[in-house]
Amino acid sequence: MAERVEVREGVLKENDRIAAELRGALAADRTLCLNLISSPGAGKTSILEGTLAALRATPLRAAVLTGDIQTERDADRLKRYGFPALQITTGGTCHLDASMVKRSFATLPPDALDILFIENVGNLVCPASYDLGEDAKVVVLSVTEGDDKPLKYPGIFRRARLMLLHKIDLLPHTRFSRDAAVADARRVNPGIEVVETSCLAEPGLGAWLRWIDGQLAIKRGAGRPARG
Amino acid sequence: MHELSIAQSIVDSAREHAALHGGRRVLRIGVRVGEISGVSVDSLEFCFGMTVKDTDLDGAALDLERVPVRYRCGSCAHEFHPVEFLADCPACGHAGASMVAGDELGLSFLELE
Numbered sequence: 196m197a198e199r200v201e202v203r204e205g206v207l208k209e210n211d212r213i214a215a216e217l218r219g220a221l222a223a224d225r226t227l228c229l230n231l232i233s234s235p236g237a238g239k240t241s242i243l244e245g246t247l248a249a250l251r252a253t254p255l256r257a258a259v260l261t262g263d264i265q266t267e268r269d270a271d272r273l274k275r276y277g278f279p280a281l282q283i284t285t286g287g288t289c290h291l292d293a294s295m296v297k298r299s300f301a302t303l304p305p306d307a308l309d310i311l312f313i314e315n316v317g318n319l320v321c322p323a324s325y326d327l328g329e330d331a332k333v334v335v336l337s338v339t340e341g342d343d344k345p346l347k348y349p350g351i352f353r354r355a356r357l358m359l360l361h362k363i364d365l366l367p368h369t370r371f372s373r374d375a376a377v378a379d380a381r382r383v384n385p386g387i388e389v390v391e392t393s394c395l396a397e398p399g400l401g402a403w404l405r406w407i408d409g410q411l412a413i414k415r416g417a418g419r420p421a422r423g
Numbered sequence: 424m425h426e427l428s429i430a431q432s433i434v435d436s437a438r439e440h441a442a443l444h445g446g447r448r449v450l451r452i453g454v455r456v457g458e459i460s461g462v463s464v465d466s467l468e469f470c471f472g473m474t475v476k477d478t479d480l481d482g483a484a485l486d487l488e489r490v491p492v493r494y495r496c497g498s499c500a501h502e503f504h505p506v507e508f509l510a511d512c513p514a515c516g517h518a519g520a521s522m523v524a525g526d527e528l529g530l531s532f533l534e535l536e
Contacts, residue, residue, distance in 0.1 A: 197450055202440055202530045206432050206454065290425050320461045321425035324528065346507050350461040353526060382508040383459075385521075 210325055213293035217300065217328030224307040227407070227414045230327050232351055233335035234344075235317030238361045240269045241394045242335065242403070243312055247276035249404055255411075256306060260299045261314040262291040269314065279303050290321035293328060309411065319344065323351035330414065331356035338366050342376035349383040357388045359403060364396035426463060430470035433530065434480055440533050451484040451534035458492045460528040486532075492525030 205211055221228050231239045243259055250257050258279040261269040270282035283291060283299045296313060313329060315322040323332075334355035336344055339362055345352040352358065358380050360373060373391075380387050390402045437452050456462050464487050471485045494505045498517035510520040 198444075198447075198535050200440065200444060200533045200535060202436075202453075202533055204436065204530050206429055206436070206528045206530060209432060209435065288425070288428070292428065323461050324425065324429075349508060350459045350526065353459060353522070379508075382510065385510070 207324065207326075210293045213297055214326035214328040217293060217297055220300075221311065221328060221330075225414055226308045226311050227411050228311045228313065228327075228329040229407070229410075230313045230315060230322075230329035230332045231335060232315045232319070232322045232332055232355070233317060233337070233361075234319050234340060237317070237335045237337040237340060238394060239314050239317070239335055240272055242359065242361065242392065242400065243273055243314060244276065245394050245400045246312070246404065246407070247273060247278050249400065250310075251277060255309040257310040257312065258303050258308050259312045259314060260291075260296060260303075262295070262316045264288070264316060285316060289316055289318050290325055291315050291327060292325050296327045310407065319348040319351050323348075323354050330410065333357045333359060335359045335361050336376065336380075337362040338369050338371040338373070340371075342371045342373070342379070345376060345379040345383055352380045352387065353383045355384065355387060357390060357406060360389060360391045362393060363391040363398065364393040425461075426466040427470040427474070429462060429528070430467060430474040433471065433485075434474050434478075436530055437480065437483070437533055441535060444535055448536040449480055449483045449533060450536055451486050451532075453486045453488065453530065453532035453534075455488045455490050455527050455529050455531050457490045457527040458525045460526055462528055464489060488531065490524050490527060493523050494520035495523045496520045 233239050259273050260281050260283055262283040262285055263269055264285055264287055267282045270280045273280035281299050283295050313327055332355040334351050336358055377389050390406050391398055392400050392403050437449050441447055441449050456464055468485060475481050475483055491504050493502055495502045496512035496517055497519040499515040501512055501514035503513055511518050512520055
């Protein structure tokens, strides 16, 4: 006689368990962890290059784990800024999961970090489902992609804490409506923060760097006072 | 296409629960798939079939329940399926509703022999 057993648990509970371990390890060092997600070509790697270049002038210690299906190209680009950058080559998988991040994180130099950036595989769908132990998911939407993405890919806009409206200097050359993009992102996620960025022209990455600073302050406030 | 790894997670969890119930054969696995969970029901069904083929779970049925996005009005508590995520309550017109369903991805039941 068949018996029905009620089960209430997330399908990705093993991923979530590993993510919780990672989150605990990062919290012990008060490391801010940001998971950058976008479609391919939105500008994640360039944003990280500009970010690392700016962080060189600070005492902050950062590292990047960057995911792609193939090639070490992104890690090669990111290593030039003097911070550890490791490639996670997924070999076909369209997203990073917590176990990939955990394995890669374990091979970073053992020094405590202020910021760990995770650059996810370029994809607006699958990465949204996976907790990587991050403090915040950051979705990058470049204006050349179109302003309809928040309603077409609501999952990631719902789960992101911040949306970077990127390549904003190109706005006059596109039909992208920044008001529509922001309004639609806030439909799926009323609390989402929005910062405008460009790697090549004004307004630069300043507002994003200030956002990171704010998140670092929150992260440190959550634990003991910041190191002297 | 992350449905293959999701199918594998479902199968792992089903085996784990079946083992807790004396290792009985799994006949049916119930899974709730939220509308914005990012999971394609068709490809999950396909991947599930591939994952269980020639294993102890071969023949187990996957019972996928699609869960539409549902909002609850912050003013009158009316629940509704929003049009393109608009938070305007169709009952009272209040513009502040929050999502109460639609982004889940979870096991709901197992049917064991």
